[in-house]
Amino acid sequence: MSSFYRYHIQRGAQLENPVLYEQISDRFSKFKRFLVHLSHGRTLKRSFKLKEPQRRIKTVKDDDFARFFSSTENLQLKCIMLLMREGGLRIGEVLGLWIRDIAFHCNGVWVRHRRDLDNQALAKSLREGEERFVDLSAT
Secondary structure: OHHHHHHHHHOOOOOOOOOOEEEEOOOOOOOOOOOHHHHOOOOEEEEOOOOOOOOOOOOOOHHHHHHHHHOOOOHHHHHHHHHHHHHOOOHHHHHOOOHHHEEOOOOEEEEEOOOOOOOOOOOOOOOOOOEEEEEOOOO
16 A cells, blocks of 8 residues: 555655555565565565655845834944845854954955854854855845
8 A cells, every 4th residue: 555655646646645654574474575585584664754845934024124124223233134134144153253254355254163252153054164155245
């Protein structure tokens, strides 16, 4: 039964497989599959999981962001909001930036993985010693 459902699901049918696992017969049963001697009498369970559609990421609408952006007068907070919105940076990446990470001549910023910052910010998308350049001129 599981093979029937697996065949149709792989071809795009919208079915739900009622079989949670399928038992592959061992070497002592009447059915002998190819290379049965390699299983040494063990029964294998092979699970088959359906792919779930990925949820869309919720983003802030442009008019909501403009209203929020205009409601503050703090220049530092405005820079943080613009880097997150226009550059796609995470809050930990923005809070881990230093002045020397800003490349004014290239219109971008370097995001670097740093440890032991005073504000405990961490660029989670990068490993130790990694860095990436975020181009802000296209936005």
